[in-house]
Each structure stands twice: as structure tokens, then as C-alpha cells.
């Protein structure tokens with residue numbers, strides 16, 4: 289079966305067939321085409337804050353160098369020496385130049401080749417600068433794409449930047465970071481992340497904290513109506529007036545790239561077990577209003593901002609059957625250690641992500657079975673259904689435009 293024929297026979301409204309979740313060949317095609325075009329949230333600005341600081345990050349099988357140059361501009365390079373291709377840096381650091389350990393070629397922080405011993409006459413150093421990747425800083429988030437079109441970045445900026453600034457994300461620091469390496473295809477991870485059909489059976493703690501679950505995890509017009517009224521009351525009586533974010537009770541029809549606010553509900557001030565604060569207020573908030581702001585640009589940019597902290601989600605496809613999931617908890621840069629209760633701050637998303645990791649790994653195990661056949665998405669899974677249809681459509685045109693269409697899977 290050709291990849292083109294496999295794509296064409298996927299049934300709308302149904303999960304994908306097995307090879308999309310298990311085939312290394314399809315993963316390789318995705319890496320070269322569809323995944324390479326996406327913008328990935330790879331770091332927070334505070335990780336590369338000073339002139340000359342640099343970080344080394346993996347993305348889609350590549351090692352990348354993200355460097356803050358002398359003028360404060362952030363730059364992205366492949367971590368590949370222009371001499372014979374060695375890796376240049378192994379770990380994060382700070383320096384005035386980047387020196388390859390193999391034969392000591394040295395590069396300026398803007399990527400240009402500064403010194404290389406005994407080059408033959410006629411070899412132009414200016415033609416040997418480090419190769420760049422597309423990189424942008426949007427409201428304190430560092431986004432990278434291997435082949436992304438700058439046009440797509442403009443909508444991300446427009447939709448997300450005002451709200452990220454309002455929440456003080458550019459001035460934040462990372463208070464905690466945990467990783468959840470997950471045995472499952474990146475699409476299973478993403479589908480899980482964007483639906484709440486599984487919330488009642490799987491996430492007791494999340495359902496207890498987040499009162500909107502009643503409206504999104506049940507197909508009940510009455511529950512949706514009750515939630516809508518609660519959001520309106522919150523908007524009129526409690527919500528911060530100076531926020532640029534739209535307040536919305538709708539979550540099942542969220543735009544692919546969007547930001548918005550709603551209350552946590554139940555008098556909770558933040559996403560802690562008892563709803564009490566875990567850190568000092570962030571950004572433009574002058575008092576707790578109990579709101580939760582969500583920032584999303586499917587498929588790889590998700591951030592949730594509470595009044596006193598924010599939760600940044602990173603997804604990194606490693607192979608057909610492995611995905612790295614990393615969560616960073618952000619607080620105000622000026623918050624002292626003794627003002628931040630890391631245990632209570634990480635409680636909800638650590639529990640929830642550990643539960644999701646187990647769900648995804650069981651999903652991945654079942655999808656490998658010879659008996660697996662794609663099942664229908666429910667009415668409460670409109671977001672994964674939309675994602676899968678967009679993925680197939682875009683993958684199809686990329687495959688048609690390349691030699692991959694004949695690939696036999």
C-alpha cells in the first residue's frame with residue numbers, strides 16, 4: 289500500500305489506522321515534511337537570558353544551539369560544525385564564542401566563522417557560517433521551526449503575545465521542571481492532551497479543581513448553560529478588568545491558535561489542591577481573580593496561566609513510538625524561593641500528566657494489536673477529530689509534492 293493510498297482511505301471522524309501510530313517510515317516522512325514545518329515551544333526566554341548564554345536542545349532528531357548574542361538578539365543554529373560536521377556544544381553554557389572541540393574552528397555568537405587554522409587559499413570564511421533555524425521569541429516563549437514559514441508565526445504573535453505579556457510570562461523564571469517520557473506516538477499524546485472526554489474516568493483531581501469539566505466532559509446542554517452563566521457572573525463581578533484576553537465559556541470549539549480566559553470556579557484562586565495561592569501574583573494582576581488563561585497553537589504550543597504561576601507544556605516527538613513530554617512551572621522572576629510552594633504548585637499537573645502518560649501508553653499498546661481498527665470520535669472529541677483531519681490534509685499535499693507518495697507502508 290502506498291502512503292498516498294493509505295492517507296486517502298482514512299475515514300473522517302475516526303481515529304487513524306495503525307501505521308500512523310507505529311510506522312518508523314511514516315515517522316521519518318513526518319519528520320522531513322509535516323513536523324519540520326511546525327513551530328515548537330523549545331524553551332523559556334529565562335533559559336537564555338544573558339548575552340553570550342546558549343542552550344543545546346534536541347528537536348526532530350536534530351541538535352540545535354540557541355544563542356543570545358552580544359546585542360541581546362536570540363539566534364538559532366544547527367549544532368553542526370561547518371568543517372567536517374562535528375557537534376560543537378554538548379551542554380548549556382555562556383561564552384564569547386563557540387569553539388568546535390574537534391579542530392578548534394571558532395564561531396562568533398552571530399554564527400559567523402571567526403577563526404580556522406590553515407585554510408587553503410581561496411576558501412571564503414564568510415561562506416562557512418553556522419546554518420540557521422527559524423526562531424522567534426513570543427511573549428517570553430522561544431519557538432523554533434526547522435522549515436516553518438514566517439507567515440504562520442505572525443498569527444501566533446498576534447493571538448498570543450498580548451495575553452502572555454499581561455500574565456508576565458516574559459518576566460518569569462522556571463521554578464520547577466519535570467519530564468514525562470511517554471511510550472507512544474506523538475499523535476496519541478496530542479489527541480489525549482486536547483480532549484476531555486477522558487476527564488471523568490481518568491482525572492479525579494483535575495475534575496475537582498476545574499469546574500468547566502462539567503460542561504466539556506458531558507454532553508449536556510443544561511450543564512453547558514449553567515457553566516456559561518457562571519462564566520458571565522465571574523466576568524461581571526470578579527475578572528480582572530485590565531486583561532486583554534477574551535473571556536469565553538466555550539472550550540469544545542476553540543480555535544487552533546487562540547488565547548482566552550475563564551474562571552477556575554468554586555472560589556479557587558489558583559490550580560492548587562485547596563485553591564489557595566502558591567506564589568506571588570504575576571504580570572498585570574493586582575489581586576487574585578481566580579481566572580485561568582489558556583494559550584494554544586496546535587499542535588505544539590500550549591501554556592496555562594494562573595494568577596500566581598504558569599504551566600508550560602512541551603512535546604517532543606522522538607520516534608514513531610516515543611514522545612518526550614516536559615512541563616515547566618513559571619513564577620515571577622522576583623519571587624523568592626520561600627514565597628513559592630513548589631510541591632503545591634506542581635501537584636495538579638504532575639498528577640494529571642502522570643495519569644495521562646499511563647493512559648497514552650495503554651492506548652499505544654492496544655493500537656499495536658493486529659485486532660486494532662480505528663474507532664469513531666465522540667461528540668466530545670471534536671478537537672482531536674479536527675486535528676486528525678487537518679494533519680491528513682496537510683500531510684497529503686506535502687506527500688503529493690514529494691517523492692514520498694510512492695513510499696510503501
Ligand code: FES
Nearest residue numbers: 369371372388391
Ligand atoms: S569538525 Fe569542527 S573543527 Fe573540524
Ligand SMILES: [Fe+2]
Nearest residue numbers: 480486491644
Ligand atoms: Fe488527560
